[in-house]
Amino acid sequence: MTNPRLLYISINDGSDTRINKEVKTLSSQFDITYIGIGKSTEQSFVKEYCRQFLVVKGHHKSPFVFLKYYLLFLRAFLFRSYQSIHVINENLLLIFFPFLWWSRKKIVLDVFDSIFLRAKNKNTWLESLCYKTPKVIIVTDDNRKQLLPTPFHAKTVVVENYPYRFREEVQKISTPDELLVFYNGSMSKVRGTELLLQLLRLDSGLKVKMAGWVYDEMTKELSQHPQVEFLGVLPQRTTMQVASQCDYILSLYEPVNENNINASPNKIYDAIQAGTPVIINQEVKISSFVKEHNLGYIMSSFYDSDYKQILDNWLRLKKNYVFDTQLLEQFTWEAVEDKLLKAHQSRME
Template sequence: MTQNKILLAQNSAFIANRLPRTARALKEADYEVDILNWNRGVNAEIIQSATKSFGLEGITVHSVYCGNTPYGKGIITVFNKILFIIKVILFLFKNGHQYKVVHAIDFDLALPVYIAKLINPKLKFEFIYDIADFVETFHSPIPKFIRSMIKNLSERIMNHAKVVIIPDENRLVNIPKAFQNKTVIINNSIDPPQQTVDYEVKISGDTLNIFYYGALSKDRGIELLLKQKNVSLWFAGKGELQGEIVENADTYDNIHYLGYLQLEQILSVASQMDVIYMVYDPSYQHNQIASPNKLYEALYLGKPCIVTENTSIDLFVEKYDIGYITKFDEHSLNTVIKSLSKEELIVKGNNAKSIYPAFSWDTSKRKLVEIYKSITKKGDTI
């Protein structure tokens, strides 16, 4: 076992920013960092690009391939998912002795890490369970008994883990009291990219420009937004509503689809917009405790946002006066959008910019590195 070698594992490691910024922070703190992720086929290009980029930074990427496995297909891809779990376990049997810490993000990586340690007691690495999202609360057709099974397994994994990490104090509601003393909050704040890009879009100066990016799923208020008139709507990302967005963009001049964008491109586009859209359906528990990356990216850019009532971030938005709150219905959203003025948007954007330092990645990064120091005893003197 190498004293300072660690493994970060996540299903779609390079689609969100949580794993990449953690990897870079720990590399900067002089840890030897490997990444383990799932090459689902459909994300092969993203992985290829990330592998090359991280390789130049001295971080090794390991990818597990189990055949072409599209997102959001449920039971159709269950065999691939089981195969993935088996392959992760085998990877750990072969390589786990190298690592002082294995840091698994979300249940689908925490489960095989937990199983590997149960089966093979010779694996002595410490285990961090980082819960970016609670699978059992997702907007999806997962049956109730499976949700219950996942919840029970997840709590067993929490019990086994050295440290549990969550992105927001609102998520503590899903952490049993017995494990809250070893739970640490590492927020979803942005780790600003070292290199910026200019991704210019032809925005309309005469109308308001509203930007939604990320998962194009049905619980994200996208269908409500598509019905809004007299504003310019911009979308970026992948997901189940991608076809509908493309169809609308082909039909209406005020609707634009930019495809899947890298973080640097997202930040460039968002900086040109008037407001960032984060309207999640509050009927799902997953959204009631939302902690979207977009919120912190809006703070970083000094952009106001639109959020939904009863999604926890509405309280944050109201407290700091950094955006607007709507109910999750077309009429309420329409009323909010009609009330927007360019002058007020600038004021709320400035408010967002002013509070960013208090929620910056630098603050969370220090906390993360301290966690690792306490586990690896790095920096201790004799």
């Protein structure tokens, strides 16, 4: 007996950590057709879990590339029947709305980077139309659920952005008078690049390991610094191995919009599994969780410019964080992935 078909719609090349976890989990019960965009498919880790893997090469902000992507969607959508459709973020639901509307009872909308939380002025009509369309909405934590319009809470499921359980024992590699910081994921000025550049100018004992996506020239400059090792895009297991070697994991968000203030960074849960404290700024709401469980260093502000004091604090406190072993089993993808499957199964009922 063949599995039901599922269409997974994203603008990622298949390298994103959360997308990898979701596709792997869904592939246990669905034959997946994946469509995305990427400059290369070398890091398309989801490919092995897909029946069809369709990626347009290029940048999603290129009009020509996006036109090719739209045509790819039409080819995948119009000429094959699917039992379920997984759409990443509201922008893709709205872009393909004229076609997806007719299959709305099959749609699971997965929101982990909300366009409505980025906007300065909310379009409540458009927001309502977007959230009314899918049968199920997925968000990454309870805080994000509460930020949705109240009428849509009943059909919203929280599937947390936890990592896989990490059981390897990896030793820290810095000396007592050195600092090694892991900077990964989406990297840009608004995620802490400028702070690291300032700190590197002050201290030759600070080293940085980078892995992920470089989004601006400042971050490109950082990746080429002699005290920085840039590792490219890594699968999750390798990411966790690197994180375990380091003294801190950087997880900063400039508080320029509600999306950043209400961020639910997987790096916090990576920190738990790796036994490596996180660095987060106080403006991010989830920093209260970090404080409650003593999971890392909380900066008084994203804009804190007392660089010498920051370095002194990081060095002095790097051995002061002790992780509760109960958290290791609680905050894992294995503990929550069944909620993702049930979201699609409930859609098919």
